[in-house]
Amino acid sequence: MAMTHWKSVIAESKKELADTLKRFHDQDRHYAYWLLCGINRQFFELLDGKVLVPNPDESFDRNYCLSYDRPLSSKTLRSIAGIVRRTVNRVRRDIVCYPRTKAFHNRIDFDSSCYKVRSTEAGQFLELMSLQPGKRICLRLKGKSKIRGTLQLIRDTADTYSLRVYVPQQCERKERSVLSSESISATQR
Known part of the structure; x- marks a missing residue:
């Protein structure tokens, strides 16, 4: 381009x-x-x-x-x-302006090879990869939880940052109860 x-x-x-x-x-x-x-x-x-x-x-x-x-x-x-x-x-x-993207991208995705989680007595810290080789960005997290998988760092409109952690969830299996045609007709009356 x-x-x-x-x-x-x-x-x-x-x-x-x-x-x-x-x-x-x-x-x-x-x-x-x-x-x-x-x-x-x-x-x-x-x-x-x-x-x-x-x-x-x-x-x-x-x-x-x-x-x-x-x-x-x-x-x-x-x-x-x-x-x-x-x-x-x-x-x-x-005349020839440089092409610009139409959408404002306010998020960066980090897979597990792009960050490290470090827990100390002072709290939990997340070290994210930066554009400078060997230099990481250190963020202090509120609370403590297990962090794994892909992370999203999102910049909000007020120039605040939030971190989204995606954790696979296992859903409970619901069993469908089949109603007989007699009970359906009885409820319609």
Whole structure:
């Protein structure tokens, strides 16, 4: 999804730049299209504000780095890179927006390999896996109970958190009593 988004941004940026680049020299136009030649290092460094100099030895696509008749000055490179960067940012803001999910997800599921339960005299603690390797989030639980299986950490609207523990339940078996047709008719009278 992200690759498709960036490809769309590059294609729309080229369309937006077409009229502007007609006024430029061939080498200047060539440099602008080199910055937009694909989803690669020079494209993202352009978005970071860097001014890149084409180098055929390190280029993503050697066809975009032809030898120039005249070297482009740093002022020209900065000017063209600025025009391309502003166009890309305008396209990202107004034309090709990054896809967003429609629903707000306020829960995280943890299976048994993603948490540890620790009981001490101070209480029961739950250590949840985090995005940082080797680092766990420690939560103090109210009360003591046996925790196993899948957990759900839910963020409520008031920025409070609750923990749901799913425990398999065994239901009592109910026996159906079959009423005879005589007792049914007797109750209907």
